[in-house]
Amino acid sequence: MKMEHVPGTKKGIVVLYALSTCGWCAKTKALLKEIGVDHSYVYVDLLPQEELEETLQEVERFNPHGSFPTLVIDNTKVIVGFREQEIREALG
Amino acid sequence: MNVPEITEAEIDARYRILDRDAEEGGYHLNPDVAFTRNLVRGLLVNERRYGYMACPCRIATGNKAEDLDIICPCDYRDPDLNEYGACYCALYVSGDVLAQKAPVRSIPERRPSRAERKKARQEQATGGMVQTAYPVWRCRVCGYLCAMDNPPLVCPICKAKQERFERFL
Numbered sequence: 018m019k020m021e022h023v024p025g026t027k028k029g030i031v032v033l034y035a036l037s038t039c040g041w042c043a044k045t046k047a048l049l050k051e052i053g054v055d056h057s058y059v060y061v062d063l064l065p066q067e068e069l070e071e072t073l074q075e076v077e078r079f080n081p082h083g084s085f086p087t088l089v090i091d092n093t094k095v096i097v098g099f100r101e102q103e104i105r106e107a108l109g
Numbered sequence: 110m111n112v113p114e115i116t117e118a119e120i121d122a123r124y125r126i127l128d129r130d131a132e133e134g135g136y137h138l139n140p141d142v143a144f145t146r147n148l149v150r151g152l153l154v155n156e157r158r159y160g161y162m163a164c165p166c167r168i169a170t171g172n173k174a175e176d177l178d179i180i181c182p183c184d185y186r187d188p189d190l191n192e193y194g195a196c197y198c199a200l201y202v203s204g205d206v207l208a209q210k211a212p213v214r215s216i217p218e219r220r221p222s223r224a225e226r227k228k229a230r231q232e233q234a235t236g237g238m239v240q241t242a243y244p245v246w247r248c249r250v251c252g253y254l255c256a257m258d259n260p261p262l263v264c265p266i267c268k269a270k271q272e273r274f275e276r277f278l
Contacts, residue, residue, distance in 0.1 A: 038151030038165035040144050040198060041215045062168060073168065077223070084218040085166060099215035 018068045020057035023050060028108050029091040031056035034076045037063055041099040042086040048101060049088075054108045061085070113157040115150050124149050127200075134267060136182075136190075137207045139199050148200045152181055166198035167220065177249075177272060178220065184249045184273075185219040192216075239278050247277035 020032065033049060035042035037060040049056050061072050077083040079095045088096040088104065096103050124146060128138050139145045151165025163169035164179040178184040186196040193216040194206040202213055221229060246260035247253070251267035260274035 036151075036166065036168060038148075038154050040148050040151070041166060043147060044215075069168075073223075081224075082218045082222050083168070084220075085168065098217070 018059060018064060018072050020059045022057045023055070025050075025053045025055040027055050031108065032089045033058040034072070034085060034087040034089070035060055036085045039085055044099045044101075045086040045088065045104070048099075048104055049108070052105065052108050113154055115153045115157075119153055120146050120149050123153060130268070131201065136201050137204060139195070139202050139213060140207060141213070145200060148198055151198075152200075164198055165200075167218075173272075175226075180273070182250055182267070182269075183220075187251065189216060189219060241278050244276055245278035246274040249273050249275055 031049070031054055033042075033045060033056060035046060035058055046058060049058075059072065061069060061076070064072055073083055076085075076087050079089050080087045080097050082097070084097060086097075086099065090096075090107055094107060096107065124138075127149065131138050139148075148165050152162040155161070155163040155165060155169060159169055159171050159173070159176070161173060161176070162181045163176050164181055164183050167179045169176045169179065181200065183196070186201055189196045190201060190203045193214070194203040194211065195201065195213045195216065197216060197218065197220075199213045199215075205211075206213060220226075241256070243256040243258065245254055245256045248260075248264040248267060248269055250269040250273050251264060253264055253266040254277060255261065256278075260271050262271050263269070264273065
């Protein structure tokens, strides 16, 4: 599955699973850009069906609810939802 | 999946309808107009993709029967307005939030996970029903109950379609 890479300051591997239609996902994406952290994101709703299912299972491994936005840092730390302060503390 | 082009005029038109319907029903759209217009765009995108306005902040399957609970207004709007003052995507806010101009926050997901929904469907299929003279139907959007052979075509309270009713008794 192809992710969009946004270059910036390296703070580990930062991956954002988002929906292209979601307001909170848009805010999270804008926040990552504002912080200037190196990250990748994917709009799960835009993926072809097979990749969508695979990616959804990937999201569910990090966040059993399978909700968006799901932010994963270094494959371990998971932040679900637009939690501005938590994201700033983790990546700022 | 392609992203349908949605024009500003289409967003304006739908925004006005949603705002009018919300106010008539005692609900309120989020006063952050830019944020709300973006959600309306998402609803219109989903309407083009799936044929119904699935919640812009949730992943729809495209199978309407599985997505019914997240067709806007979703089954979770009212409990979320009660508990958090806003629905999950924050299209709708409570009167208190509107009056105080308090910030609206990203809230936890109330919808059960895919695994939980699957389990609930299986349990529902095997569960028994209480015997009553008429079946009782419940509108999953607003909670309206009626005892008739079939639910009404449109909920007389919130105007949700017949498909949003579930057998209650």
